[in-house]
Amino acid sequence: MEFFTTLILAVLILALLWLLTVNTSKKYNLPPGPSALPLIGNLPQIDKKTPFKSFLEFSKIHGPVVTLYLGWQRVVVLVGYDTVKGALVDQADDFTGRGPLPVLLKATRGYGLGISNGDRWRQLRRFTLTTLRDFGMGRKGMEEWIQEESKHLNSRVSASKGEPFDPTLLLSRTTSNVICCLVFGQRFNYEDKQFLHLLSNIGDVLRFGSSHTGVMYNIFPWLMERLPGYQHTVFAGIEEIREFVETKIQEHKETLNPSCPRDFIDCFLIRSAQEKDIPTTEFHHENLVSTVLNLFLAGTETTSSTIRYALSVLIKHQNVQEKMQQEIDTVIGKDRCPSMEDRKSLPFSDAAIHEVQRFLDLVPYSLPHYTLQDVSFRAYTIPKDTVVIPLLHSVLKEENQWATPFSFNPKHFLDQNGNFKKNPAFMPFSAGKRACVGESLARMELFIFLVSLLQNFTFSCPEGPDSISLTPEYSGLGNLPRRYDIIATPR
Known part of the structure; x- marks a missing residue:
């Protein structure tokens, strides 16, 4: 009875909010769009599995x-x-x-870099970028960490002895250890049970965010909080990750040497101590926990999903895999680990890796932006408190920007002479002031891990390349690639 009373009150409140929204909209020169129904808006007109396709159809009519x-x-x-x-x-x-x-609001409790705005966001972003760069992000020091981790990855792949295996959790362990070195100052053993459990939780978070249930939670959180379902399991998993982060922060406090910071957490604690007498400081415990949570989650699953998708692409397009291996053999050979310096001498491999990111289109909507005040844009007025979705899918698959936007084609990033060429429409990390803070780290990981794997193994699958589908398993907040058992044959 209490639930239904709450539901009725919620509907009434939403109806009032709808009326206020409609009345507000009449005051502005809003961009055009399809007619919407009360309370549910345009939801019935949107493809539940691939909403971005509906957005593209709307744009054909409305601009x-x-x-x-x-x-x-x-x-x-x-x-x-x-x-x-x-x-x-x-x-x-x-x-x-x-x-x-x-x-994200529930996961971070409204704190941290990912969900914040205004001065909090500016301070945390500046600090995070500076600190990560100080610890080698995009530089030689970080490259050596990634090269070392690639040896662990190759060793585990080699242990499969040519038998089929699912690379999902292995790749999560590999990429997570890189961000763990930056944030926690340590890597974890691949058999660490707590580490494996946390990685499983992180995978659940991304799958949930990209599922229909996750989409519904983002639209009707007040309702989904009160209904039984998988969302409660996911948020319980996030709390376990938060507890792990809290434990690591406490360990850092007990062993902190302010004159010799070891990692991101140490640097944040030192800054926090410096500003302890400033009432408005943003360098406090809640922002530390949630920012570490942001980095841990984003730095683990997004890069590992991209590498996993790359392996599926290379299995399906054996000619691309062979051409990359020929180039790698010529430039690097098999006796040393790839380095970022090799990238300029591996134009086809570099192009193929970029094309994997474009074709995967991992975050088709970017993360939603938001107008903090009325904004004039393209002769329209976008009112304050409007969610803005930069449809990255429409950029990465735009026919005016790419010769064959819906086909995997490394030539998108090669000039007539076979040299690598940039394309300004390559925006898998978004663009502008909210672009991904870990972009340079992700680029380095993708290059070194993939080139190292192809240097040592040829990849196939038990059912043959035609069994591989490159369409996403889920397509919500992210385009999540399908899982396949693969075979790694030593070269």
Whole structure:
């Protein structure tokens, strides 16, 4: 009885919010969009499995800036390279706000780098970028960590002895250990049971965020909190990860040497001590926990999913795998580990890795942005408190930017002479002031891990290349690749 009373009250409140939203909208020159129903908005018109396809259809009718309603929440979708760049880069200050995505809001309790805005976001982003660079992100020191981790990865792959295996958890362990070195100052043994359990939880979070249930949670969090379901299991797993982070922070406090910081946590604790008498400081415990949580989750699953997808692509496109291996054999041979210095001498391999990221389209919607004040854009006014979705899918698959946008084609990143060429529409890490803080780290990991794997193994699958589907298993917040058993044959 109590649940139904709460439900009725919630519906009434939402109806009031809807009326307020509609009345507010009439005051502005909003971008055009399809007609919306009360309370549920445009949800019935949106493909539940691949919402971005519906957004693209709307843009064909209404133009590259489209207003939608997901439930009662007003959303403006930006479609195409020119539009996304115009907002995130050319009007960067107007679009730095982060939308209050309910899944992230609950996971981080509203703190940390990922979900914050204003001065909190500016301080935490500046500190995080500076600290990660100080500990080698994008530099030689980090490269050596990744090279060392690649040896552990190759050793585990070799242990499969040519038998089929699922690489999912192995790749998660590998990429997570890189971010763990930066954040916690240590790597974990691949058999560490606590580490494996946490990685399983992290995988559940990304799958949940990309599932229909996760999408519904982000639209109707008040309802999903009160209904039974998988969402409660996922958030319980996030709490376990949070407890692990809390334990690591306490260990760092007990062993901290302010004159010799070991990692991100140490640097944050030192800054926190320096600002302990400043009432408005953002360097406090809650922001530390949630920022570490952001880095741990994002630095683990996104890169490992991309590498796993790359292996599926190379199994399906054996000619690409063979050409990469020929190039690697010529430039590096088999007696030393790949380095970032090799990248300029491996244009085809570099192009293929970029094409994997473009074709996977891992985060098709980016993370939602949010207008913190009224914004003028493209002759329209986007009101304060509007969620803004820069549709990265429409940039990475735009026909005006790519010769064959819906085919895997490394030539997208090669000029007539076979040299690597950049494309400004390559935005898998988003763009502007909210672009991924770990972009340079992810690029380094992808290159060294994939080149090292191809240097040592040829990849196939038990059912043959035609059994591989490159369409996502889930397509919500992220495009998650399908899982396959693979065979790694030593070269």
